[in-house]
Amino acid sequence: MEQQPKLALITGGSRGLGRNAALALAHKGNDVIITYHSQQAQAESLVQEVRALGRKAVAIQLDVGHTASFNGFKDELLKVLHENWQREHFDFLINNAGFGLYASIAETTEAQFDDLMNVHVKGVFFLTQRLLPHLADHGAIVNVSTGLTRFTITGSAAYAAMKGAVEVLTKYMAKELGTRGIRVNTIAPGAIATDFGSGRLKKSQEMQAFITGQTALGRTGEAEDIGGIIAALCMPEMGWVNAQRIEASGGMFL
Numbered sequence: 001m002e003q004q005p006k007l008a009l010i011t012g013g014s015r016g017l018g019r020n021a022a023l024a025l026a027h028k029g030n031d032v033i034i035t036y037h038s039q040q041a042q043a044e045s046l047v048q049e050v051r052a053l054g055r056k057a058v059a060i061q062l063d064v065g066h067t068a069s070f071n072g073f074k075d076e077l078l079k080v081l082h083e084n085w086q087r088e089h090f091d092f093l094i095n096n097a098g099f100g101l102y103a104s105i106a107e108t109t110e111a112q113f114d115d116l117m118n119v120h121v122k123g124v125f126f127l128t129q130r131l132l133p134h135l136a137d138h139g140a141i142v143n144v145s146t147g148l149t150r151f152t153i154t155g156s157a158a159y160a161a162m163k164g165a166v167e168v169l170t171k172y173m174a175k176e177l178g179t180r181g182i183r184v185n186t187i188a189p190g191a192i193a194t195d196f197g198s199g200r201l202k203k204s205q206e207m208q209a210f211i212t213g214q215t216a217l218g219r220t221g222e223a224e225d226i227g228g229i230i231a232a233l234c235m236p237e238m239g240w241v242n243a244q245r246i247e248a249s250g251g252m253f254l
Helices: 016-027 040-052 067-085 110-134 157-180 196-203 205-213 224-234
Strands: 007-010 031-036 057-061 090-095 135-144 183-189 245-248
Touching (some): 007 016, 016 031, 016 040, 016 090, 031 040, 031 067, 090 110, 090 224, 135 157, 135 224, 157 183, 224 245
Parallel strands (some): 007 031, 007 090, 031 057, 090 135, 135 183, 183 245
C-alpha cells in the first residue's frame, strides 16, 4: 500500500520565508496547508504552484494575533483535512507568521508592543496548544525566530525580545512533546531581503551594503536560503536534532 504523504501546516505562507518553505516541502514530496492574513491572491497563487509540482495544497485565512479565532480556524482546518486528505492529523507545524517593528525602546508604543506579543508569542503559544491534538505523533514543529536574539541592531529591541521568548518556548515544547516523539526546533534567520517589515532591507542599498560587509558569505540572505532549512528540519534525516536554535545567517557579525 502506498504510504500517505506527510502534511505541513505553515502560518504566514503566502509570501517570503513561509512561501519558500512551502515550495521546499513540496519539492521533497510533502503536501501543504498555508495560512494567510490578507494576501489571498498571493496565497492562492502559491497553492497553484504547489499543485503544479504534483502535491496537494490548500490556503486558509488566519489572523495569528487574534486568539479568539483559533477555535474557528481549527474547525476549518479539520474540514479541510477531511475533504482533501481524509484524515484528522497533520505532521509538521511551521510557526512562521509575523511582522517586524523598527523603533527604539524610547519610541516603541505599548500598542506596538502588544501587537508584537499577540502575534509572535501569544499566537505561537496558543495556536500550537489548540492544534496539538491534531499534530501527529513523531511529527515536528519549527518555530521561526531571528538572528537578532544573538546580535543587536538598534531599533529591534521589542521584536527581538518576542523572538527570545519563542526560543525559550521551543525548549519547553520539545521537553513536553518528546513523549509523543515530536521534535521542536527554532530557525533563526539573519537579514533576509524579502517583503518582511515593508521590504525595508530589500529597498535599501545602504542597508544591503552594511549587511554584506558584516556577513562571512558576503551577501544578504534571500528567502531561498531559509525555506530549504525549514523543510530539512522536518525530514527523518534530522530526526535526532531537537530543542535546537539553528541560525541561518550566512555568518553575520562573527
